[in-house]
């Protein structure tokens with residue numbers, strides 16, 4: 001069995017409302033990442049000191065990967081769980097996380113999701129059942145547990161587990177696929193193939209070209225979506241989510257996506273031969289053009305979406321900056337419940 | 338401690354049955370509790386940690402897993418964050434290497450990283466300890482490693498009643514608890530055992546609070562502070578020395594996290610002489626921590642330099658003669674007590 005490879009958009013055009021929703025979600029996510037990029041680099045100088053500034057530490061931004069999050073999360077409600085990675089913002093945003101609390105956490109403030117204890121790789125949000133892990137592939141097993149709880153309670157809630165293609169070579173990835181299939185857990189496994197695991201190209205790390213083929217080894221459907229096409233992601237995720245909600249068990253979707261920027265901020269990407277061409281593959285202008293052509297979007301619609309996104313994001317940044325820095329005297333709090 | 342049954346009980350159980358009784362009682366009371374691990378179903382746990390539970394609760398709550406410790410311990414973490422109360426069994430503590438990430442980076446940190454917004458109410462049960470020639474990969478205690486890593490409580494019962502009461506407390510705790518049972522305290526019919534591994538165990542609801550040491554034997558001349566199977570050895574030594582008129586106190590820590598430093602201080606304040614016995618490795622572990630608990634606060638309490646009896650910093654050997662030279666057995670404990678007595 002070889003996994004299906006979806007390389008052309010669905011023939012039946014999606015409803016205009018759905019298409020607009022996908023576009024809006026991608027723009028909100030991109031607008032957010034651009035704002036974090038700006039804030040992150042605003043005060044790292046002179047030179048680049050990773051520990052300096054209002055947003056210190058490693059910063060893995062998701063620009064270019066919005067089609068994956070938008071296409072998958074369009075099928076979810078905030079009752080469904082998402083476990084994401086070290087690069088979590090696009091999934092958090094598309095899953096409906098409160099941007100104020102999320103941003104305050106990234107700024108390390110008391111109104112953040114983790115009151116400044118977590119940071120950008122450790123966003124835990126009970127309101128949207130969202131979590132992430134900075135340890136590659138280790139976000140998969142907890143997704144099984146959320147799915148297990150949903151299944152036990154007789155609900156049709158599901159869990160979505162996200163990793164990069166680099167993570168597909170980790171033991172936790174394979175243990176999780178087997179266990180989820182064995183117990184028919186309502187999980188959708190999503191692999192974001194952005195060609196690179198930091199500086200290691202997927203062909204230098206992975207024995208087969210298509211991680212969706214690995215699904216067959218665990219007796220579950222696998223689909224690979226080419227072209228970073230949000231509507232193809234939406235279609236594949238729709239099938240996988242429906243299967244999970246119906247109690248038929250897990251599926252695996254790999255999306256060939258794009259890392260528009262560096263692995264993390266400060267990455268000069270000297271290892272990346274295709275660097276010069278990367279911007280022309282940006283999925284958002286491409287989708288915008290397609291929607292204009294289809295008559296779903298016009299100048300007014302585009303600026304409305306962008307202005308709304310920008311206002312929302314800037315409000316979140318303001319909220320974060322206004323939130324107090326945690327009091328050092330509270331450093332011992334929250335170790336135990 | 339709550340005890341709803343009438344006092345003066347005489348019913349005796351071995352440690353494994355006491356542990357299982359607590360699990361069964363908590364499972365009856367709370368449908369969110371379930372137990373998963375390798376060979377915990379029909380086999381009843383390789384070290385009898387789940388004997389009979391499958392019959393009562395069925396395979397949906399007593400769950401045999403694939404040999405995927407990262408997968409199923411991580412599953413427990415996720416289920417706990419969604420409000421269930423999983424008990425996941427790591428067959429031997431020695432196997433922590435294949436799944437430690439889910440334990441210390443996920444189970445133990447999510448509550449902190451979430452600023453207290455997400456709880457992880459789960460229990461990780463695991464068998465520890467040597468003494469039966471199982472070699473370097475199946476004989477370790479390793480509680481010092483778990484205790485070193487913040488965010489998980491670590492309980493290590495030595496006596497049947499505590500095995501029950503601490504298990505009930507662990508399941509009810511809103512924080513993750515690592516429950517480490519030494520194979521040698523379980524009372525298994527196929528392993529040498531101390532007669533103390535069968536003892537009176539209260540029936541009904543019985544909870545022992547986590548973080549409180551127990552004075553296993555009162556004494557005034559020297560304190561042996563220890564945990565798990567070594568409590569049994571220490572009591573044997575104290576009984577023997579009593580015949581010489583020596584009064585040795587034995588303090589059973591019962592948990593390493595939280596560590597009952599007050600109880601250690603109180604005992605050493607009384608005796609002025611401290612022997613720490615630990616079946617874990619000597620350096621960077623429990624024995625040093627216990628000594629520091631006194632030294633940090635009031636080093637003047639020591640009337641003699643404290644002694645540590647632990648596994649010297651070597652892997653646990655296989656051959657019986659070598660293993661027993663490495664483990665903190667009676668002869669080494671007795672010698673250390675005589676040293677502090679001067």
Ligand SMILES: Cc1ncc(C[n+]2csc(CCOP(=O)(O)OP(=O)(O)O)c2C)c(N)n1
Pocket residue numbers: 086087134135136163164165166167168192194196197198263
């Ligand atoms: C277990 C583990 N090993 C290594 C790392 C360091 N690391 C962080 S991100 C990364 C690359 C991950 O690549 P991929 O899974 O493809 O995700 P991407 O960064 O491309 O989104 C590595 C090696 C880690 N965080 N965890």
